Amino acid sequence: MRPFEAVVDEEGPVVWRVCRSMLGPADAEDAWSETFLAALGAYPGLPPGSNVRGWLVTIAYRKAVDGLRARNRRAEPWAEPPERAAASPPGRHEHAELLDALAGLPPKQQACVVLRHLGDLPYDEIATQLGISPAAARRNTADGIAALRRNPMLQPNADLEVTPR
Amino acid sequence: MNPDDTLTAPNPLTGLSASVQRDPFEAERAARLHRRLSDAAAGHGLLDVAYRVVDSPVGALLLAATPVGLVRVAFAVEDHERVLDALAVDIGPRILAAADRLEDAARQLDEYFAGRRDRFELAVDLRLAHGFRRAVLEALPTITYGRTASYAAVAAAAGHPRAVRAVGTACARNPLPVVVPCHRVVRSDGSIGQYLGGVEAKRALLELERAA
Numbered sequence: 429m430r431p432f433e434a435v436v437d438e439e440g441p442v443v444w445r446v447c448r449s450m451l452g453p454a455d456a457e458d459a460w461s462e463t464f465l466a467a468l469g470a471y472p473g474l475p476p477g478s479n480v481r482g483w484l485v486t487i488a489y490r491k492a493v494d495g496l497r498a499r500n501r502r503a504e505p506w507a508e509p510p511e512r513a514a515a516s517p518p519g520r521h522e523h524a525e526l527l528d529a530l531a532g533l534p535p536k537q538q539a540c541v542v543l544r545h546l547g548d549l550p551y552d553e554i555a556t557q558l559g560i561s562p563a564a565a566r567r568n569t570a571d572g573i574a575a576l577r578r579n580p581m582l583q584p585n586a587d588l589e590v591t592p593r
Numbered sequence: 594m595n596p597d598d599t600l601t602a603p604n605p606l607t608g609l610s611a612s613v614q615r616d617p618f619e620a621e622r623a624a625r626l627h628r629r630l631s632d633a634a635a636g637h638g639l640l641d642v643a644y645r646v647v648d649s650p651v652g653a654l655l656l657a658a659t660p661v662g663l664v665r666v667a668f669a670v671e672d673h674e675r676v677l678d679a680l681a682v683d684i685g686p687r688i689l690a691a692a693d694r695l696e697d698a699a700r701q702l703d704e705y706f707a708g709r710r711d712r713f714e715l716a717v718d719l720r721l722a723h724g725f726r727r728a729v730l731e732a733l734p735t736i737t738y739g740r741t742a743s744y745a746a747v748a749a750a751a752g753h754p755r756a757v758r759a760v761g762t763a764c765a766r767n768p769l770p771v772v773v774p775c776h777r778v779v780r781s782d783g784s785i786g787q788y789l790g791g792v793e794a795k796r797a798l799l800e801l802e803r804a805a
Binding site for chain 1: 689
C-alpha cells in the first residue's frame with residue numbers, strides 16, 4: 429500500500445473539483461478536508477487493487493452532499509430568484525439553481541451525474557462504487573442529464589450562465 | 594467529454610465546473626489544505642508516520658516519526674520515496690508530510706550541523722531494528738561526540754565480542770543515522786569503513802565533530 433501522502437498529492441485536485449463544483453469556496457475546503465480525513469482513517473482497510481480515485485471521488489461526493497444539506501439547514505434557500513442571487517451572501521454557490529436542480533434528482537441519478545461529470549469517473553468505476561451494473565450507471569447518468577436539461581429553472585431564458593464545456 | 598453520451602446541447606453541469614476555474618486548486622490552497630489535513634490527522638491520532646525533508650551539509654535528510662518518536666532518518670542516496678514506501682509496509686500506510694511534528698528533530702539537527710550540539714535529546718522509536726541490531730543501536734550513543742570506536746569494540750559493548758561483522762551490518766542498516774551515531778564506528782586499523790550515506794558523508798560528519 430502506498431503512503432497516503434502520494435494519494436493526497438495525486439487525487440487532491442479531483443477531490444477539489446468535486447467539492448468546489450458543489451459548494452462555495454469555504455464549504456468546499458471543509459469538504460475536501462473531511463474527505464481526506466475520512467479516507468485516511470479508512471485507508472489501511474481499503475482492499476488491495478481498489479481504485480483509489482473512484483473511492484475518493486465517491487467520498488468527496490458524499491461529503492459535498494452533506495455540506496449542501498448543512499448549508500440548507502442554515503436556512504439559506506437555494507431556489508432564490510435570480511435577481512436576489514446577485515446579492516447572495518459570501519460562500520453561497522454562484523450556481524445555486526443548478527445545484528437545486530441536481531439536489532432534486534433521484535439519489536442514484538444524482539450520484540451518477542456527479543461521479544461521471546464532476547469526478548470524471550468511467551462508468552465501470554461508478555458501477556463499482558455504487559454497487560450497480562455499468563449499464564445502470566450509464567442509464568442513470570443519461571437520465572439525470574436529461575432531467576437537468578428539462579428543468580425549467582435551467583432554461584436559457586432563466587438567466588443562467590451556460591457555456592460549452 | 595465522452596462521445597457515448599451523445600450530447601448535442603451543452604452539458605448542464607458546465608456552470609459548476611466553471612466554479613473550479615474561479616477557485617483553482619493552486620499551490621497555496623493545496624498547501625493550506627494539506628497542512629489542515631496533517632494537523633487534523635495528528636490530532637485524531639490517525640498518522641502512522643509523519644515526515645519532513647530538511648537540508649543539511651550531507652544532503653537532504655528525510656526525517657520520519659511515529660507517535661512514539663523519531664523512527665527513520667534517511668539520506669538522499671537511499672531514495673526518500675523508496676524509504677517512505679518501505680515505511681508504509683513496515684509501519685503503516687497512513688503517512689503524511691507534517692513538518693510541525695518534526696520541528697524538534699529538525700532544529701536539533703540544525704544545531705548539530707552548526708557545531709552547537711553534541712548530543713540529541715529526542716524520543717526515538719527503534720521498532721525498525723530487532724534483536725542484536727537493536728542492541729548495537731542502543732550501545733552506539735556511548736561513543737561520545739568527536740570520538741570513534743572500532744566495530745570490535747562496539748561488538749564487545751553490545752555483549753557479543755565476536756559479532757564484529759554483525760555490528761557492521763547493524764550500522765549499515767541503522768534506521769536513524771546521524772542521530773544514532775553509527776558514523777563513529779570505524780575499522781580497527783583506523784580506516785573509515787563503510788557508511789549508508791556514503792563514505793563522503795561519514796567523513797564530513799567525523800570532521801564536523803573533530804572541528805567543533
